[in-house]
Every structure is written in structure tokens, then in C-alpha cells.
Amino acid sequence: MKTSIANFRLFSILAIMAFATFSFNVVAQGGGGEDEGLPLALIFLLPFILLSLFGIVWMILWPAMFVWGAVFSGTKVERMHEEANQRRDSQRDRMGREILNSIDGGYRANVSSAGLVHANGVFGPSHWHLMIGFVNNLIGGSVTVFQQVISAGRAEVMQRLREQAEEDGWDEVINVRIDTASMTPQSSNSRNTVRGVEIYAYGTGIKYE
Incomplete structure (x- = not known):
């Protein structure tokens, strides 16, 4: 896999060099003077100009x-967590109960659908x-910033599960479970770096008679 990636990079570099050489040759061989050479130069050098502009914009x-x-990410995570809790409390007040349940529901006999x-x-x-997490890993201990992100994500997904159950018309969701899966880039340079976490919550929707 690494060999194929290295070969692809080498091929890309050679292709760019060949394209640049061809562009300059076309411009140099323009027989109509500067009036014809300038448009050809712009056409063949346009990809490199765009890449340069993209690099400048990215550097800024x-x-x-x-x-x-650094300024707003912590506040955004806290606000997402707070909004999820507010939606949960509002739904509980509206329905008069908590719709999610971790038990298996085997004690109920009046189930009409699931x-x-x-x-x-x-x-x-x-x-x-x-x-911040990298610095915490150097000294060890609890990585609080990651805990805040995951906690807010779980609260949001659990509330989405409540809202989905209410939208589908279920009276209760039993045997609720939650799973997580890390999303890691496939490149060799960042294979051990987690860029995102998928949080998946599920359960059995119950409709009582």
C-alpha cells in the first residue's frame, strides 16, 4: 500500500513537471509574437496559479x-450540550414521562407493535x-476537553433518539444501547489520529394497546 502511494506521488510530481515544461515550450514557440503567447501562457499556467492562490488563502x-x-469551540460544545438537555426536558414535560428505557420490557404483555x-x-x-489533548497526553491524566465533546455528542444523539421515537409514534423505547466508532484517516502519516467519533444510539420502539 505504501509503495503504491509513493509511486502515485512520484507519478504526480513527474506529470506536473512535464506539464510545466510543455507549457513553457508552447509559449516559447508561439510564432505570433507576444499577443498569441500571452493567452497560451495564461491557459497552461492557470492550474499552477490557482494552486498558488489556494495555498495563499489556506495560509491565511x-x-x-x-x-x-480556541475562542469559540468550548462555548459551542457547552451550548450544544445545554440545548440537547433543554430539548430533553421540554419533551419530558410535554409527554409526561421519559420515553427511553434501558430495561428489556419483558414485564409488559399489552404490546401491539414493536x-x-x-x-x-x-x-x-x-x-x-x-x-490541548496532546498536552494532556504528555503529562497524563484525564483529557477533559475530549470528555466534553463526547458527553455533548452523546446527549445530542440520545435526544435525537427520543425525538425520532416520538415522531414514529412509539410509546416507549426499551433496551436502549449506545455505540461509538472512531473515524480515523487512512493516510500513513495520520493513521493513529482520531478526527471524529460516530455515536450511534438504538433501541426497540414499543406501541402499547
């Missing part, structure tokens, strides 16, 4: 996004969170 935007994450109910979401830390 990345520090700005990092600063934005079905699967599920909800999911993908959540990830900002670059600021990753940096």
Missing part, C-alpha cells in the same frame, strides 16, 4: 480558524481541542 485561513476554535429506532451523529474536536 488556517491560523484564523485555529484562533476561532420496531427498531435509531439515531446517530458524528462529532469531532477542533484543532484547539487536539492541541
